[in-house]
Amino acid sequence: MSDGYIKPLPEPSIDSQPFWDALNEGRLVFQACGDCGKLRHYPRPICDSCYSDQVDWKPSDGKGFIYSWTETHHPFHVGFRGETPYILITAEFEGGVRMQTQLLDAKIEDLKVGMPVEVVLMRATGDLTLPLLRLA
Amino acid sequence: MSGTLNGKAAVTGIGETAYSRGTDKSSIGLMLEASLKAIADAGLHPKQIDGVIPYSLGPVAEEIMTGLGLEDVRFSVQTPMGGASAVAALQAASMAIAAGVCNHVLLVLGRRGYSDSRVATRLAAMPQFRLISEFENPIGAIAPAQLYAPMARRHMEMFGTTTDQFAEIAIAMREHAILNDNAIMQKPLNLEDYKSARMISDPFRLFDCSLESDGACAVIVSAANIAKDTRAPVTILGVAEGHPRSPSTITQREDMTTLGLATAAPRAFDMAGVKHKDIDVAQIYDCFTYTVICEIEDLGFCKKGEGGAFVEGGRIRLGGELPINTHGGLLSQAHIAGMNHIYELVRQLRGEGGRAQVKDAQIGLVTGYGDLGDGSIAIMQGAS
Secondary structure, three states, X not given: OOOOOOOOOOOOOOOOHHHXXXXXXXXXXXXEEOOOXXXXXXXXXXXXXXXXXXXXXXXXXXXXXXXXXXXXXXXXXXXXXXXXXXXXXXXXXXXXXXXXEEEOXXXXXXXXXXXXXXXXXXXXXXXXXXXXXXXX | OOOOOOOOEEEEEEEXXXXXXXXXXXXXXXXXXXXXHHHHXXXXXXXXXXXXXXXXOOOOHHHHXXXXXXXXXXXXXXXXXXXXXXXXXXXXXXXXXXXXXXOEEEEEEEEEOXXXXXXXXXXXXXXXXXXXXXXXXXXXXXXXXXXXXXXXXXXXXXXXXOHHHHHHHHHXXXXXXXXXXXXXXXXXXXXXXXXXXXXXXXXXXXXXXXXXOXXXXXXXXXXXXHHOOOOOOEEEEEEEEEOOOOOOXXXXXXXXXXXXXXXXXXXXXXXXXXXXXXXXXXXXXXXXXXXXHHHHHHHOOOOOOOHHHHOHHHOOOOOOOOOEOOOOHHHXXXXXXXXXXXXXXXXXXXXXXXXXXXXXXXXXXXXXXXXXXXXXXXXXXXOO
């Protein structure tokens, strides 16, 4: 399934499988409460606001903004050894949900809190698609 | 409700092994060595230990009981909060003692943090990092330095905190380590050394990151009525743990610059009945330089955002208004996950701090911080 791919692979759970499946189909979705509509990420079984177990998967346009960042120089994992330095962004999306992921094609000195970013989907293996970011 | 644990228990014994980068001893061997030293320091026989709280990673309580030949252990628990575990264990021990279950609880933490698997490979296997493993490891966020760096960056962007302020913490810890014969880092560090060190994960350079080290440290917590007859009891006045919003991921935390310590600290101060100005010395969990700034704020020594300015001007160095990490901390003594911070606070409040002794230290505090934001605090007082 992932011959030669040496980066860490996610182990989807019952609760998160639809998130990963959607990415493989080219769509970014976030979990929303089926009752009160509150968005949440990372996926989990119940709403922390109204405690409903009803789940909707809401499509996202992938547009967000920078909340914080780091640029990694030390390769902590063999799979990223040839890629340092790389920028990791904590990005905030509609409804306040956040993701930490890599920002492509940017310089750290240009980054500011609130700067717009958008998700780009990157096929990593036959059954893994990762959501990455570009400056919007 | 507050005040229930004030004065119920005291630390009566402390013990530590040599701290090193490289050891030929096993983790359990190191732990038993530190335990025996702490038990002897308390003036006890090992068989008097009736409670055991091992660190939540590594050899379990059964191995300690077997190793020490314990015969009547009535309480054993873990406080799985990463670097907040050791100080949280002071609360668990105090509760067991206040409830009348135990007289002498052994807290022990030992690790081959340098000689065995290093931090980046350990985390993925921990259940509390499940969501980090699934969502953040695959895109290259693997190690604590990378997970905590965005907290530091957010603080810098919101409040104007500077890397020179981070440097002051690294330099102060090193200055203190040099006064400690059992500290790994003995070479002086200046601002130029700090700035020319390699970048790990921006804004953290090499000396913003704590050590990976081998060693063990143990503490005996005893019932106050028994402790008063021991050589040098240090009384626990206030103790608490706190958990941040969204403990399992930093990313989803409403405010990335506030940790679990923010809810624990007011409870511990209330319980202790002391004010910030009463604190003579503080041992603050320093896995990274930035976390010290964040904790100083969450402890209430200054407002959120003012921690960077707080550490300037020698305030946290020996001789300053609030000496911090007089042993050198995780940054320059050794990474014994904060059990070494308890050891150091007790040493100070006994007046046995050697070259690093804070003059007339009577009351001090120690914090723990771990697992992405869990916090713990104890406020203690020496026998005057």
